[in-house]
Amino acid sequence: MAATAETIQQVKELGDRYKYGFSTDIESDMAPKGLSEDIVRFISAKKEEPEWLLEWRLKAYRHWLTMPEPEWAFVDFPQIDYQDAYYYAAPKTGDKPKSLDEVDPKLLETYAKLGIPLREQEVLAGVEGAPKVAVDAVFDSVSVGTTYKKQLEAKGIIFCAISEAIQTHPELVRKYLGSVVPAADNKHSCLNSAVFTDGSFVYIPKGVRCPMELSTYFRINQENTGQFERTLIIADEGSYVSYLEGCTAPMRDENQLHAAVVELIALDDAEIKYSTVQNWYPGDENGKGGIYNFVTKRGACRGRNSKISWTQVETGSSITWKYPSCILQGDNSVGEFYSVAITNNRQQADTGTKMIHIGKNTKSTIISKGISAGHANQTYRGLVRIQPGAEGARNYTQCDSLLIGDKCGAHTVPYIEAKNSSARVEHEATTSKISDEQLFYCRQRGLSDEEAVALIVNGFCREVMRELPMEFAVEATKLVGISLEGSVG
Amino acid sequence: MDSTAEILLERFSAEADADRTAARDRFRAAGLPTPGQEAWKFTNLRPLAQFLDARAEPANDSTPDLPGRLVDGAYRVVIIDGRVDGEASGTGIGGLSLSRGSGLQSGTAGNRALRDLSIAMADDGLRIVLEANAAPAQALELVFIGTGSRPDGHHFTLEMELGANSALTVVEHHLGSNAYAATLATDVRLADGARLRHVKLQDESDAAFHLSDCALEIGRDASCERFVLSVGSRLARDEVHVALNGQGSSVRLLGAYAGRGQQHLDHTTHIDHKVPNTSSHEVYKGVLDDRSRGVFQGGIRVMQDAQKTAGHQLNKALLLSRQAEIDSKPALEIYADDVVCSHGATAGEIDEDALFYLRARGIDAAAAKNLLVQAFLDEVFDGIADEALRERLKDRVHDALQVEGSDHG
Numbered sequence: 057m058a059a060t061a062e063t064i065q066q067v068k069e070l071g072d073r074y075k076y077g078f079s080t081d082i083e084s085d086m087a088p089k090g091l092s093e094d095i096v097r098f099i100s101a102k103k104e105e106p107e108w109l110l111e112w113r114l115k116a117y118r119h120w121l122t123m124p125e126p127e128w129a130f131v132d133f134p135q136i137d138y139q140d141a142y143y144y145a146a147p148k149t150g151d152k153p154k155s156l157d158e159v160d161p162k163l164l165e166t167y168a169k170l171g172i173p174l175r176e177q178e179v180l181a182g183v184e185g186a187p188k189v190a191v192d193a194v195f196d197s198v199s200v201g202t203t204y205k206k207q208l209e210a211k212g213i214i215f216c217a218i219s220e221a222i223q224t225h226p227e228l229v230r231k232y233l234g235s236v237v238p239a240a241d242n243k244h245s246c247l248n249s250a251v252f253t254d255g256s257f258v259y260i261p262k263g264v265r266c267p268m269e270l271s272t273y274f275r276i277n278q279e280n281t282g283q284f285e286r287t288l289i290i291a292d293e294g295s296y297v298s299y300l301e302g303c304t305a306p307m308r309d310e311n312q313l314h315a316a317v318v319e320l321i322a323l324d325d326a327e328i329k330y331s332t333v334q335n336w337y338p339g340d341e342n343g344k345g346g347i348y349n350f351v352t353k354r355g356a357c358r359g360r361n362s363k364i365s366w367t368q369v370e371t372g373s374s375i376t377w378k379y380p381s382c383i384l385q386g387d388n389s390v391g392e393f394y395s396v397a398i399t400n401n402r403q404q405a406d407t408g409t410k411m412i413h414i415g416k417n418t419k420s421t422i423i424s425k426g427i428s429a430g431h432a433n434q435t436y437r438g439l440v441r442i443q444p445g446a447e448g449a450r451n452y453t454q455c456d457s458l459l460i461g462d463k464c465g466a467h468t469v470p471y472i473e474a475k476n477s478s479a480r481v482e483h484e485a486t487t488s489k490i491s492d493e494q495l496f497y498c499r500q501r502g503l504s505d506e507e508a509v510a511l512i513v514n515g516f517c518r519e520v521m522r523e524l525p526m527e528f529a530v531e532a533t534k535l536v537g538i539s540l541e542g543s544v545g
Numbered sequence: 546m547d548s549t550a551e552i553l554l555e556r557f558s559a560e561a562d563a564d565r566t567a568a569r570d571r572f573r574a575a576g577l578p579t580p581g582q583e584a585w586k587f588t589n590l591r592p593l594a595q596f597l598d599a600r601a602e603p604a605n606d607s608t609p610d611l612p613g614r615l616v617d618g619a620y621r622v623v624i625i626d627g628r629v630d631g632e633a634s635g636t637g638i639g640g641l642s643l644s645r646g647s648g649l650q651s652g653t654a655g656n657r658a659l660r661d662l663s664i665a666m667a668d669d670g671l672r673i674v675l676e677a678n679a680a681p682a683q684a685l686e687l688v689f690i691g692t693g694s695r696p697d698g699h700h701f702t703l704e705m706e707l708g709a710n711s712a713l714t715v716v717e718h719h720l721g722s723n724a725y726a727a728t729l730a731t732d733v734r735l736a737d738g739a740r741l742r743h744v745k746l747q748d749e750s751d752a753a754f755h756l757s758d759c760a761l762e763i764g765r766d767a768s769c770e771r772f773v774l775s776v777g778s779r780l781a782r783d784e785v786h787v788a789l790n791g792q793g794s795s796v797r798l799l800g801a802y803a804g805r806g807q808q809h810l811d812h813t814t815h816i817d818h819k820v821p822n823t824s825s826h827e828v829y830k831g832v833l834d835d836r837s838r839g840v841f842q843g844g845i846r847v848m849q850d851a852q853k854t855a856g857h858q859l860n861k862a863l864l865l866s867r868q869a870e871i872d873s874k875p876a877l878e879i880y881a882d883d884v885v886c887s888h889g890a891t892a893g894e895i896d897e898d899a900l901f902y903l904r905a906r907g908i909d910a911a912a913a914k915n916l917l918v919q920a921f922l923d924e925v926f927d928g929i930a931d932e933a934l935r936e937r938l939k940d941r942v943h944d945a946l947q948v949e950g951s952d953h954g
Binding site (some may be wrong): 128130442444457459460461462463464465466467468469470471472473474475476477478479480481482483484485486487488489 | 583586587849852862864865866867868869870871872873874875876877878879880881882883884885886887888889890891892893894
C-alpha cells in the first residue's frame with residue numbers, strides 16, 4: 057500500500073498524471089504523409105524485404121480499401137482520417153546500430169526515463185539472483201535494440217526484430233506470418249499487414265525452456281504517426297516462453313493510431329505466456345488526445361497439450377479495442393485469459409477474448425476484471441465456442457465489473473455457443489460498486505479515500521495480478537492506483 | 546427489398562392508416578432479419594423464407610378442436626388463424642373490457658422487424674382494458690389456433706392496459722396443425738401499482754413458425770411475472786422488451802423450453818431499468834435433444850439515473866444429444882454505479898454421477914434420465930402460483946420429453 061501511496065505522490069509532483077507524457081527530440085526518418093500503394097512499397101523497400109512479402113502487403117492493402125470500418129464495438133470516436141498520418145517513422149541514426157553502444161544516447165535516455173534498463177541489464181547480468189529480462193525496444197516504428205542476444209542464441213532461441221527475422225530466417229517468417237491472423241481478418245489487422253514496420257520475432261526451439269523473460273517495450277514518439285507493429289512468437293514442441301509487453305506514448309492533443317497484430321503459435325506440449333501492461337497515453341480529463349489502441353492478438357494452440365496464457369493490464373489508451381484469443385486446436389490444449397481493464401475520465405475500452413474449442417478435452421479459463429470511473433465506458437466482449445468435435449471441452453468464465461462514480465458505464469457482452477453436449481460451459485458475471493462498508497473500514501484505519509480505493513481495487517484484481525510475472529506485477533499495482541486518481545471524492 | 550418480405554406484405558390493405566403504413570415501410574426497408582444483424586445473430590429465418598417462397602396450398606382444416614382450459618374457469622377468447630372467433634366483448638368479468646381491432650402504435654420500435662410486420666399486417670387484434678383497482682379472480686385465457694388455412698402468414702396484435710392497483714392473470718395458449726407462419730405483437734402497459742401474471746404456452750404445430758414480440762411498460766410499484774413454456778413449432782422466437790418506467794417496479798421473466806427434432810427455439814429478452822429502485826429477475830432453462838438448437842439472448846440495460854437497481858439473469862441448458870446446440874448471449878449494459886447486477890449461463894449434459902446414483906438404485910436408464918431432466922426444469926415452474934396451471938404445464942413438457950426419452954433412452 058505504501059508503494060501505491062508513494063507513486064501517487066510522485067506523480068502529483070510531476071504535475072501531471074501521465075508520467076510517460078514527455079516526447080524526445082530525435083531526428084526522424086519519415087515516409088511522406090498519407091497512405092497509398094507507394095507508401096506500402098516505400099516501407100517494404102526501406103526494410104529491404106523480399107518480393108513475396110511486398111506482394112503480401114499489397115494484397116492486404118488492396119483488400120483493406122474494400123473493408124468497412126467495424127462498428128459493432130461500444131466505442132465512439134470520429135472517423136479516422138487514414139491519410140492524415142505518417143506510416144513510417146524511424147529514429148535517424150545513419151546506419152543501423154551494430155550494438156547498443158551505437159544507439160542514439162537520447163533514445164537510451166528515453167527508455168531509461170521509462171524505467172527500461174536497456175543497458176543496465178547487461179551490466180547486471182553477472183549479479184546472482186537478479187531477474188534477467190531480455191528487452192527488445194521499439195521506438196515509433198523501428199526496433200532499436202535487443203538485449204541478451206548472445207545468451208539466447210546459445211540456446212538456439214531467436215529473439216530479434218521481425219524486420220531482422222525476415223532477412224535472417226525468412227523460411228520461419230513465411231511459414232507462420234499471417235497463419236493465425238490472416239491479412240483480411242479485420243480492418244485494423246489488414247491495415248497492419250499492409251504497413252507494419254517492426255515488432256518482435258521469437259522462436260523457441262524444440263524442448264527449450266527460455267531461461268529468462270523476453271520483453272518488448274513499445275513507444276510512440278513522433279507526432280502524427282501510427283504504430284503498426286507485428287509480433288510473431290513460435291514455441292516449438294515441448295518449449296516454454298514467457299513474454300512481456302509494455303507500451304507508452306507522449307501526450308499529444310491529437311489521437312494516434314496503434315494497430316498491432318500479435319500471433320502466437322504453440323506446437324505439441326509447448327507453452328506461451330504472454331503478459332501485457334498497456335499504458336499508452338489515455339488523453340486528458342476531457343478526452344482530448346490519446347492513443348487508439350486497435351489490436352488483434354491471437355494464439356493458436358496447434359499441438360497436443362499446448363497452452364497459451366494471456367494476461368493483460370489495460371490502463372492506458374483513449375480507446376481500446378482488443379480481444380486476445382485462443383484457438384484450441386490440439387487435443388488437451390489449454391487457453392487462459394486474465395484481464396484487468398481500467399478506464400477513467402473519457403476513456404473507452406471494448407475488450408475481451410475468444411476461446412474457440414476445436415480439439416478434444418480442451419480447457420479454457422477467462423477471468424476479466426473491469427473497473428470504470430469518471431465518464432469512462434467499458435465493455436467486456438467475449439466468445440466461447442465449443443465446436444462439435446470438442447468432446448469433453450471445458451470453459452469457465454468470470455467477469456466482474458466495478459463502477460466508481462455515477463457517470464461511468466460497464467457492460468458485458470458474452471457469446472456462448474455450445475455445439476457439443478459433452479462440453480461444460482459456465483459463465484458468471486457481476487457488476488457492482490465499492491461498498492460504503494469497505495471504504496469506511498479502510499478509512500477508519502487511517503487510509504485516505506484514494507488509498508482506500510487503490511487498495512480495494514487491487515484486491516478486486518488480485519486473481520489477475522498474481523498471474524503477472526514479478527517485474528510487471530509491481531508496476532501494474534502502481535498503475536492501478538495512478539489510473540484511478542481523481543476518481544473519488 | 547427481398548422477395549420474402551414482399552410475400553409477407555402482399556395482402557397489405559389499401560385502407561391502412563398512417564401507423565400501419567409506417568410499420569410496413571420500415572419492414573420493407575429493413576427486409577426480413579438476417580443473421581448479419583446483431584439481434585438475429587443466432588436465428589436464421591431462411592427456413593421461413595423457403596416456406597413462404599414455396600407457397601403451400603392452404604389446408605382446409607377449418608373447424609379445429611378446442612383444447613382443454615389451462616386455468617380452470619378462465620374466460621376464454623379463441624383466435625383462429627389471426628382472427629377472433631365470434632364476439633369478444635361483454636365478458637361478465639368486473640372491470641374487464643375487451644374490444645376487437647388491431648391498432649398498436651408503432652413508432653417506438655428500433656429495428657423490431659417482427660413488431661413492424663405484425664402491426665402492418667394484422668388482420669385482427671384484441672384490446673384488453675382493466676379498470677383501476679379491479680382484481681378479478683377469473684383468469685383470461687387466449688387460445689391461438691393455427692390451421693394452415695393461411696400459409697402466407699397470419700398476424701395479430703394484442704394490447705393490454707391495466708389500471709392503477711389492478712391485478713390480472715392472462716394465459717396465452719398457442720397451438721395448431723399443419724404448416725403456417727404466425728406473428729404476434731403485444732403491448733402491455735401497467736399503471737402504478739398494477740400486477741400482471743402472464744403465462745404463455747407455445748405449443749404450435751411442429752411445422753409452424755411462431756414469431757412473437759411483446760413490449761411491457763411497467764409503472765411505479767407495478768409488477769409483472771411472465772412465464773413462457775416453448776415446446777412447439779419448427780422455428781420460434783419469443784421476444785420480450787421490458788421498460789421499468791416507475792420507481793419500485795419489478796419484473797420476473799421465467800422460461801422453460803424443450804427442443805426436439807430440428808426445432809429452433811429462440812428466447813430474446815431486453816430489460817431497461819430507467820429509474821431508481823427497480824428490479825428484474827430472469828431464469829430460462831432449456832433441454833435440447835436431437836438436432837435442436839436453443840438460443841437465449843438476454844439484455845439488461847441500467848440507465849444513468851437508475852440507481853439501486855437489482856438485475857439478475859440466468860440461462861441454463863441441458864444438451865441431451867451430440868448434435869444439439871445452445872447459443873447464449875446474456876449481456877449487461879450498465880450506466881449507473883449503485884447497482885447489483887449479475888448474469889450466469891451454463892451448458893452441459895446430464896450429470897453422469899447423478900445418473901449412476903439413480904441406476905444403482907434400480908431405476909432404468911431412460912426413467913433416470915427423464916427424472917433428472919424433469920428435476921432440472923421443475924425449478925422454473927415453481928414460479929407459477931396457480932397449482933393446476935403449473936401441473937398442466939409440467940405435464941405438457943414431461944410429455945414432450947417422454948416421447949424423446951423412449952426414442953433415445
